[in-house]
Amino acid sequence: MIPLRIEGATRHIGKSQGYSGLSVLDTALPGGTPCMITAWDCTEAERAAIAAGASIYVQILGIDHPPINLWAGDAPSITDAAHPATTTDTGAA
Secondary structure, eight states, rough: EEEEOTTTOOOSSSSGGOOOOOOEEEEEESSOEEEEOOEEEEHHHHHHHHHOOOOOOOOOOSSSOOOOOOOSSSOOOOTTTGGGGOOOOOOOO
């Protein structure tokens, strides 16, 4: 995956730790829960693998897994109540 820059990003993290750097948009869900949004693009090989039915994996550094949302498509309005980024369902799979 290729990290993308986000228009209106509030910070860029990870570069000082040796990573390529990640654009972050800090915001809040309805009700005030803080959240961070990042954007990613697929390499051509990843697109082909996904199209062929490959699973997508998420790696979180550390020992506690925070609640996350994962979606595909255009950048949403973070105030769009129908979009996964604005839901409060954090049930684990």
